[in-house]
Amino acid sequence: xxxxxxxxxxxxxxxxxxxxxxxxxxxxxxxxxxxxxxxxxxxxxxxxxxxxxxxxxxxxxxxxxxxxxxxxxxxxxxxxxxxxxxxxxxxxxxxxxxxxxxxxxxxxxxxxxxxxxxxxxxxxxxxxxxxxxxxxxxxxxxxxxxxxxxxxxxxxxxxxxxxxxxxxxxxxxxxxxxxxxxxxxxxxxxxxxxxxxxxxxxxxxxxxxxxxxxxxxxxxxxxxxxxxxxxxxxxxxxxxxxxxx
Amino acid sequence: xxxxxxxxxxxxxxxxxxxxxxxxxxxxxxxxxxxxxxxxxxxxxxxxxxxxxxxxxxxxxxxxxxxxxxxxxxxxxxxxxxxxxxxxxxxxxxxxxxxxxxxxxxxxxxxxxxxxxxxxxxxxxxxxxxxxxxxxxxxxxxxxxxxxxxxxxxxxxxxxxxxxxxxxxxxxxxxxxxxxxxxxxxxxxxxxxxxxxxxxxxxxxxxxxxxxxxxxxxxxxxxxxxxxxxxxxxxxxxxxxxxxxxxxxxxxxxxxxxxxxxxxxxxxxxxxx
Numbered sequence: 001x002x003x004x005x006x007x008x009x010x011x012x013x014x015x016x017x018x019x020x021x022x023x024x025x026x027x028x029x030x031x032x033x034x035x036x037x038x039x040x041x042x043x044x045x046x047x048x049x050x051x052x053x054x055x056x057x058x059x060x061x062x063x064x065x066x067x068x069x070x071x072x073x074x075x076x077x078x079x080x081x082x083x084x085x086x087x088x089x090x091x092x093x094x095x096x097x098x099x100x101x102x103x104x105x106x107x108x109x110x111x112x113x114x115x116x117x118x119x120x121x122x123x124x125x126x127x128x129x130x131x132x133x134x135x136x137x138x139x140x141x142x143x144x145x146x147x148x149x150x151x152x153x154x155x156x157x158x159x160x161x162x163x164x165x166x167x168x169x170x171x172x173x174x175x176x177x178x179x180x181x182x183x184x185x186x187x188x189x190x191x192x193x194x195x196x197x198x199x200x201x202x203x204x205x206x207x208x209x210x211x212x213x214x215x216x217x218x219x220x221x222x223x224x225x226x227x228x229x230x231x232x233x234x235x236x237x238x239x240x241x242x243x244x245x
Numbered sequence: 246x247x248x249x250x251x252x253x254x255x256x257x258x259x260x261x262x263x264x265x266x267x268x269x270x271x272x273x274x275x276x277x278x279x280x281x282x283x284x285x286x287x288x289x290x291x292x293x294x295x296x297x298x299x300x301x302x303x304x305x306x307x308x309x310x311x312x313x314x315x316x317x318x319x320x321x322x323x324x325x326x327x328x329x330x331x332x333x334x335x336x337x338x339x340x341x342x343x344x345x346x347x348x349x350x351x352x353x354x355x356x357x358x359x360x361x362x363x364x365x366x367x368x369x370x371x372x373x374x375x376x377x378x379x380x381x382x383x384x385x386x387x388x389x390x391x392x393x394x395x396x397x398x399x400x401x402x403x404x405x406x407x408x409x410x411x412x413x414x415x416x417x418x419x420x421x422x423x424x425x426x427x428x429x430x431x432x433x434x435x436x437x438x439x440x441x442x443x444x445x446x447x448x449x450x451x452x453x454x455x456x457x458x459x460x461x462x463x464x465x466x467x468x469x470x471x472x473x474x475x476x477x478x479x480x481x482x483x484x485x486x487x488x489x490x491x492x493x494x495x496x497x498x499x500x501x502x503x504x505x506x507x508x509x510x511x512x513x514x515x516x517x518x
Contacts, residue, residue, distance in 0.1 A: 028299075029324060057273065057324075059485060067429025068271060068298065069356075072349035076368060098320075099345060100336075104378060110333040113299070113320035118347035118376075119369035147347075149372040155396050157368050236492060237325045 002220055006168055007032055007242050010132070011223065012215040013166055013185070014084075015039045017128060018051070021081040023063075025054045025071060025124075028115055031238035033084035033130055034058075035223070035231050042222050054080075058234035072116055075123045078159065083124040085117050086131050089143045092201025093179050094150025094162040096121070096129065097143035104145050114147035121148035124160040134167035136200040151179055170195050171212065172203060180204060185212045249421025252471040257442040258283045260471070261292075261409055264314075268410035268434045269296040269304055272324065272490070275428065276303050276482035277413040277444050279475045285310045286516055294318070295407055297355065297434055298348035302482065302498055305329040308341060309508045317344040319351055325492075326499040331508055345375050350382075350402050352430070357404035358437035364401045371398055410438035413478045414445045414464075415487045418453045421466035426486060435468045444475040446487060 014036030018024055024037040037053045038061065044051040055061040056071060064070040074080055087096035088111045098117060102108030121127055131138055152158045165172040165181060169190050172181040182204040186195055188211050215223070224243060232239035239245050261267060261284060270276055274297075281303050289312050294304055296318035304321050307313050309331030321332040335341045350367055357365040364383075370376050371384060387397040412431055414423045423443050425431045435441050453459040478484075481491035481498075501511035 028320070029322070065427045065429070067427070067431075067433060068274070069349065069352040069430060069433065072352065076349075099374075104374060106339075107337055110336040111328065112322035113318055113345060114347050114373075114375055115299070115320050116348035118373045119349045119367070122369035146372070146374040148369075152372050155394075155398065156371055157394060157397055157399075235325065 002217060005242055008223060009212060010166065010168060011035045011039060012219060013171055013212055014128065016213065017164055018082055021051055023052045023080050024082045025080045026084060027056050030084050031231060031235035034235065035227050038227050038230050039223055042226060055234055060233055061230065072119050075120055080124050082126040082128060083120050084128050084130050085121060089138060089140045090129055090131060090165065091140050091143045092181060092203065094174050095143045095146045096148050097145045098147040099145040101144050117148040122158045122160050126163045127161060129162055129165040132168045134169040134198055136198060140200040151176065182206050183209060185210050187212055249466050249469065250471045252473050254280060254283055254473050254475055257411060257471060257473055258287055260440060260442060261289055263289055264291045265408040266293040266295055268407040268438055269294045269300045270412045270431060270434065271297060271299050272301040272482055273485060274431055275413040275484055276479050277411045278303060278480055278482055279478040280411050280444055281306060282516055285312060295405065297430055298351040302495060305331045305502065308332050308335050309502060310512065313341055315342040317346055319346050319348040323495060323499045326495050330502040345378065347375055352433060354402050354405040355433050355437035358406045359433060363404055366399050366401055370400050376400065407438035409440045410434050411442045413484060414443050415484060417445045417448045417472055419450050420452060421469060421472055422453045423464040423469060424462060425464045426462045428485060432464055435464060441469050442471045443469055444473050444478040446476055446478065448474060
């Protein structure tokens, strides 16, 4: 049995969702998605497939040369298949809040801001919501501020949107028609009952719900021997904390 | 005659007036920290920060020092080191006005000025609370018959022109052309600013236009009003391709600035030692 860190398990869950992509982009404050994208790329190479990865905060693992706007132009052109978004709060209709809690005009706790979410959520076909903390304060019934809405009216241009939500306890899939999350996988130490208790919104449970898949030795080796060093280029603090490099 | 004006750092600081709308580069674009230090010492007031598209320690220090009345940004953060504490406190207390935006909108508003058109359309954003609170933004129905979708609502953003922009660059050639590499958002900021000043690590005795590679990665001197050599001018922020961010220092700041008192002690040391 391989001793796995929780972060490594999450990287592995995300990498499983990226196998069909051609181009994955990773934005600010996203070491786990960044590692997952690079892992998916390395594994694709071994299968003689090609995945391109753009890590925004890296100089080396970055395909853009036209300045910070290129990410948004590229996404709007439909050239990015997967992007990751987080949230101070995420609600049951997949609305995300990156701005703060309480009413906007009299904010209680102010967070950084919406970044590029208000465009990326609309134009990237597979948005994976990623928020490590799984609690009633992060997964709420209704967000206090909508940085980007989970769905839009039919007349709004919207080829993209939410597909999955991963936390450190569970993986959900978003059902666009029902505007509702469905629980697909849970962490080995979790029960469905506990997930219900810790989730502030109502959700469906998949008939074939399983535990999160444990990566095999080959994947763990690639992650620890190769990806870890790549991550240290753009998230040194994270690489040091998880892998001691 | 020399092809550009070489100024002292204090001469550049004097070009920034109370109430100016000032361009703020992101942490990956060359943050002019030495300049910021002198600007805070001067005690400038009521600055309006326009971040492309975010700011880290530069914006947080200016806000904590009472230099800012308004900020337009997609994010203010210390990245891996957590929230920008003076920013968060100032917004919570209502001491500054925040015009919440999203990265592509901040780019598009400057791109409108680059082209000298009054507005720029952008997809997405509709239905967000960002849009709800931005009374200066408008939604219209796509008026084009030959492009886009019929009956499609589309967001219009006003052109924004900056009063002044200061950024830090790795090097400048003998004619005052600025090396910006792939950080092309600095060109966008520059084109949209009335006055532009650059601090740089060094001036080289070459001409970037002699070589196709260096010509393609430079910002022509014609847009720039003055240059000052300031070694280590982005510290503790990174200067792309030259030096990385000083993580120990940013961490130290992130801890100290959690309280106003801790921030003031940190700044006393940072500004005067």
